[in-house]
Amino acid sequence: LNADPNLTLRAFRPTNASLEAEYNNMLACIRCGLCLTSCPTYVLTMHEAEGPRGRVGMARALAEGHLEVTPDLVEHELNCLVCDACSAVCPAGVHMDPLQVELRAALAASGRPSFVQRLVRWFVFAWLFMAISRLRLVVRAIWVYERSGLQWLARRSGLLRIVGLAEIEAVLPRVDGHFLVPRDERSGDGAPAAFFAGCIMSTALAEIDRATWRVLQRAGYGSCNPARQGCCGALHAHSGDLERAKELAKRNIVAFERSEGAIVVNSAGCGAMLKDYAHHFRHDPEWSSRAAEFSARVRDLSEVVVDRLPPLTEGTPRKVVYQDACHLLHAQRISRQPREILKRIPGLELVEIAEAGLCCGSAGVYNVTNPTQSRQLQRRKVDSILAVSPDLVVTANPGCLLQLRAGLGDRVPVKHIAEVLDE
Amino acid sequence: VSAIAFDLRALVDDSQVIDAPGELHTYAYDASFLTQLAPRAPDAVVIARSTDDVSAVMRYANERRIPVTPRGAASGQAAGSVALEGGIVLAMNAMNRILEIDAPNMQAFCEPGVVHAQLNEKLAPHGLIFPPDPGSSRMATVGGMASTNAHGMRAVKYGPTSAWVLGLEVVLPDGQVIETGSVGSRAKQSSAGLELTKLIVGSEGTLGVVTRLRLKLMAIPPARAIVLGLFDVLERAGEAVQAVFGAGVSPSAIEILDERCIRAINLYRPAMQLPSVEALILFEVDGNPPGVKWDAERIVSVISGLAVRAEWSDEPARINALWEARSLVGAAVGTLRPGSNRAYCGEDICVPVSRIPETLRAIQDISAKHSIPIATYGHIGGGGLHPGHLIDGRSASEIERVLRVADEIHQLALRMGGTTTGEHGVGAARAAYMPAEHGPALDVMRRLKRALDPNGIMNPGVIFDVPNLPFELPLNAPVGEPATAAIDPG
Numbered sequence: 001l002n003a004d005p006n007l008t009l010r011a012f013r014p015t016n017a018s019l020e021a022e023y024n025n026m027l028a029c030i031r032c033g034l035c036l037t038s039c040p041t042y043v044l045t046m047h048e049a050e051g052p053r054g055r056v057g058m059a060r061a062l063a064e065g066h067l068e069v070t071p072d073l074v075e076h077e078l079n080c081l082v083c084d085a086c087s088a089v090c091p092a093g094v095h096m097d098p099l100q101v102e103l104r105a106a107l108a109a110s111g112r113p114s115f116v117q118r119l120v121r122w123f124v125f126a127w128l129f130m131a132i133s134r135l136r137l138v139v140r141a142i143w144v145y146e147r148s149g150l151q152w153l154a155r156r157s158g159l160l161r162i163v164g165l166a167e168i169e170a171v172l173p174r175v176d177g178h179f180l181v182p183r184d185e186r187s188g189d190g191a192p193a194a195f196f197a198g199c200i201m202s203t204a205l206a207e208i209d210r211a212t213w214r215v216l217q218r219a220g221y222g223s224c225n226p227a228r229q230g231c232c233g234a235l236h237a238h239s240g241d242l243e244r245a246k247e248l249a250k251r252n253i254v255a256f257e258r259s260e261g262a263i264v265v266n267s268a269g270c271g272a273m274l275k276d277y278a279h280h281f282r283h284d285p286e287w288s289s290r291a292a293e294f295s296a297r298v299r300d301l302s303e304v305v306v307d308r309l310p311p312l313t314e315g316t317p318r319k320v321v322y323q324d325a326c327h328l329l330h331a332q333r334i335s336r337q338p339r340e341i342l343k344r345i346p347g348l349e350l351v352e353i354a355e356a357g358l359c360c361g362s363a364g365v366y367n368v369t370n371p372t373q374s375r376q377l378q379r380r381k382v383d384s385i386l387a388v389s390p391d392l393v394v395t396a397n398p399g400c401l402l403q404l405r406a407g408l409g410d411r412v413p414v415k416h417i418a419e420v421l422d423e
Numbered sequence: 424v425s426a427i428a429f430d431l432r433a434l435v436d437d438s439q440v441i442d443a444p445g446e447l448h449t450y451a452y453d454a455s456f457l458t459q460l461a462p463r464a465p466d467a468v469v470i471a472r473s474t475d476d477v478s479a480v481m482r483y484a485n486e487r488r489i490p491v492t493p494r495g496a497a498s499g500q501a502a503g504s505v506a507l508e509g510g511i512v513l514a515m516n517a518m519n520r521i522l523e524i525d526a527p528n529m530q531a532f533c534e535p536g537v538v539h540a541q542l543n544e545k546l547a548p549h550g551l552i553f554p555p556d557p558g559s560s561r562m563a564t565v566g567g568m569a570s571t572n573a574h575g576m577r578a579v580k581y582g583p584t585s586a587w588v589l590g591l592e593v594v595l596p597d598g599q600v601i602e603t604g605s606v607g608s609r610a611k612q613s614s615a616g617l618e619l620t621k622l623i624v625g626s627e628g629t630l631g632v633v634t635r636l637r638l639k640l641m642a643i644p645p646a647r648a649i650v651l652g653l654f655d656v657l658e659r660a661g662e663a664v665q666a667v668f669g670a671g672v673s674p675s676a677i678e679i680l681d682e683r684c685i686r687a688i689n690l691y692r693p694a695m696q697l698p699s700v701e702a703l704i705l706f707e708v709d710g711n712p713p714g715v716k717w718d719a720e721r722i723v724s725v726i727s728g729l730a731v732r733a734e735w736s737d738e739p740a741r742i743n744a745l746w747e748a749r750s751l752v753g754a755a756v757g758t759l760r761p762g763s764n765r766a767y768c769g770e771d772i773c774v775p776v777s778r779i780p781e782t783l784r785a786i787q788d789i790s791a792k793h794s795i796p797i798a799t800y801g802h803i804g805g806g807g808l809h810p811g812h813l814i815d816g817r818s819a820s821e822i823e824r825v826l827r828v829a830d831e832i833h834q835l836a837l838r839m840g841g842t843t844t845g846e847h848g849v850g851a852a853r854a855a856y857m858p859a860e861h862g863p864a865l866d867v868m869r870r871l872k873r874a875l876d877p878n879g880i881m882n883p884g885v886i887f888d889v890p891n892l893p894f895e896l897p898l899n900a901p902v903g904e905p906a907t908a909a910i911d912p913g
Contacts, residue, residue: 009460009819009822009823009826009894010819011816011817011818011819011822012459012816012817012822013817024762027764027816027817028757028764030454030754030757030764030765030766030767031452031453031454031458031459031497032454032498032559032562032753032754033454033496033497033498033559033562034498034559034561034562034751034754036496036562037538037541037561037562046470046514046516046517046519046536047441047446047470048446048449048450048497048514049441049445049446049449051449053449054446054449057448057449057451057452058445058448058449061448061462066448066462067444067445067448068444070443070444070445071443072443072444072445072446073443073444073445073446076445076446090754091691091751091753091754091755092754092755092757092758092764092765093757093758
């Protein structure tokens with residue numbers, strides 16, 4: 001026995017200052033294990049370190065100085081999709097998203113990335129997504145690639161496979177050449193609403209943004225499209241670049257302060273991030289109240305149109321699967337409204353699939369950073385969908401949309417809910 | 424790379440062996456507060472995929488005298504699946520196949536890692552159910568349930584897990600594989616020899632490793648109803664339970680929630696809107712529809728003189744909402760005091776049904792004495808009580824006080840003529856109470872243990888021995904004022 005007769009019970013405390021802000025969140029985990037079966041990576045591996053309880057446990061041990069940053073710890077933490085399925089079922093109130101954001105920032109600060117990694121990070125986070133004009137430029141280049149025959153050539157020549165880009169290339173959407181550029185324009189004079197156009201949504205998937213704009217109009221909103229808005233910062237936050245995420249957040253807060261009414265989002269991932277601005281700025285005296293005000297106004301498209309859309313009289317009979325976006329279902333706890341909206345469409349029969357709440361593997365840039373797990377989850381989701389033989393799959397997030405389109409190919413079409421409402 | 428992990432890689436696939444520091448840490452604890460205070464990472468973890476894997480690991484460990492701790496979901500609250508002496512953790516959660524559902528014989532064959540709720544989901548289309556139902560149904564594995572002889576809410580009518588296990592495949596500490604309950608049998612009963620199944624069930628991984636279970640099933644009762652009784656005086660709640668038993672009704676569950684639990688549920692599920700009273704009791708009755716209605720009405724009439732309100736419902740939505748709230752209250756009580764969390768210790772006593780009100784009052788006194796808020800709920804029909812202590816882990820004083828609270832609650836249970844664990848198991852957390860609880864019978868248990876595990880490699884520190892901890896339990900310092908002076912303020 002090595003029992004200490006003098007009894008030394010130590011209080012739980014963080015010794016790692018960079019993890020202090022989320023330490024209470026870590027302590028809230030009482031390790032009951034309820035989260036395990038909700039976690040996509042745990043379900044794939046049955047490995048404790050690949051589950052939420054293990055990830056919180058490692059983060060806490062890191063915060064308390066009981067663990068060091070080791071490659072296995074980094075790997076398992078970064079394998080988290082941040083889908084928040086665990087947060088949604090946690091009876092003790094642990095919230096995985098802010099915990100991962102904080103942890104990844106700390107890991108990024110302590111890591112020694114290679115030159116190539118630093119170059120990629122700089123390109124994506126410091127250059128591409130910091131100014132939407134640059135993103136437009138790149139998406140325009142993709143548009144040219146798709147339309148000029150270069151894509152045909154790249155795919156046929158096997159070049160993509162040789163340079164290891166075949167997987168990423170397959171997820172590329174058919175880019176819309178006509179981008180949506182917010183310029184403070186307004187539509188109608190109904191109840192005020194401010195439209196958050198997004199980055200991927202307003203460029204590569206601009207037609208969905210235009211459909212959303214029309215749906216808002218039909219639901220009786222007088223929308224405005226505030227200029228100088230930009231990327232929500234979710235990609236940065238989940239990749240350990242909280243500082244740039246906050247810089248982007250500030251720009252959005254300022255851009256929308258001139259508008260009125262709900263801030264309407266058609267991308268679940270952006271919506272969850274915009275609603276989290278309040279949390280990320282909670283200790284910032286200058287920005288906390290402005291961020292809280294902003295977050296309080298954020299609404300998903302389905303939330304604001306569910307009770308306002310005029311009923312449709314006709315529709316074609318079809319069987320539809322609504323695939324919950326994790327950042328809508330788990331992070332924002334929104335599942336009823338999109339289903340109600342769809343059920344009201346004449347002829348539309350809504351069917352549920354097995355493991356409906358399990359992530360499809362898209363998760364922001366996860367399909368690029370973790371292609372193996374992403375593909376496994378994609379296959380699992382595709383199998384669940386095909387098992388009910390639907391005519392259409394509907395979702396409410398660009399990532400899920402592209403992931404499901406890539407997975408389903410031409411077997412079942414996939415649409416954003418705004419497109420379905422705009423038909 | 425540890426030497427143990429190196430050897431294990433020769434026995435099973437590389438991918439099944441875990442020995443990286445971060446990964447090992449995630450196997451250093453279960454839900455017990457004890458393992459938050461004293462987490463202990465094993466030297467290696469093996470994710471078992473087959474009986475052969477388990478057998479090979481056991482043979483190796485037995486030859487080398489390396490401790491082996493079997494582990495399911497680690498949702499246990501008694502430090503029963505943590506390698507307190509180091510060695511190997513055998514993770515059984517990936518052996519999670521339901522091998523066969525034999526509907527005509529009402530039996531299921533499955534591996535130990537199957538999660539309880541998922542088993543019942545798979546049985547439902549056959550009209551069958553595995554009745555033991557722990558509140559942790561959505562996390563607990565059937566292997567863990569068997570190893571702790573888990574009871575759950577409906578044990579008052581259907582009995583514990585042991586009543587529903589017909590046979591087991593067990594890997595003994597020397598690697599030999601045996602089948603209990605008659606080899607290849609599908610009989611529902613047997614008088615052939617010693618009941619080894621019952622010896623293994625509840626042995627918490629100290630005698631062998633369960634690798635397959637033959638479970639007894641029953642038809643899903645066609646009807647269920649729930650009676651909600653609200654009591655402004657605790658003692659009347661106790662009387663009500665005795666009155667119901669006396670009236671010839673056999674409820675399938677009788678659950679009590681105290682005032683703090685009611686508040687926790689209202690915080691976690693605001694739509695429930697439960698009224699604030701000293702005690703709330705949920706009676707569940709099941710069976711055929713006319714019988715269920717008769718039972719429910721009978722309970723309402725029997726308790727209405729004692730309760731401030733009594734009503735029944737057979738609305739499935741209402742029943743499910745109440746049960747969901749009940750099953751999650753254990754973890755949800757943490758929301759009662761911002762900055763505090765539930766500490767699982769002294770959380771599972773069982774006392775004679777007649778002494779429940781007295782015990783609940785005594786728990787409130789212990790709570791007041793140490794200034795540790797306690798929300799208590801439990802299976803009042805069987806006498807099981809789960810006190811939920813709330814502490815701020817950033818306070819060394821509160822950590823010390825909650826350990827004293829746990830000790831006093833365990834002593835209380837024994838004084839009341841009860842037990843320190845009604846259904847969660849002894850683990851390391853309650854091993855110190857076993858001499859007082861069993862007297863000379865503990866020595867008989869130890870002799871059985873030695874007969875099966877002569878080298879003492881199976882889950883050491885659990886049930887039979889005092890566990891290897893950095894501090895001694897129960898705390899020996901004098902109990903009284905919060906003894907902050909004795910504590911390293913950290």
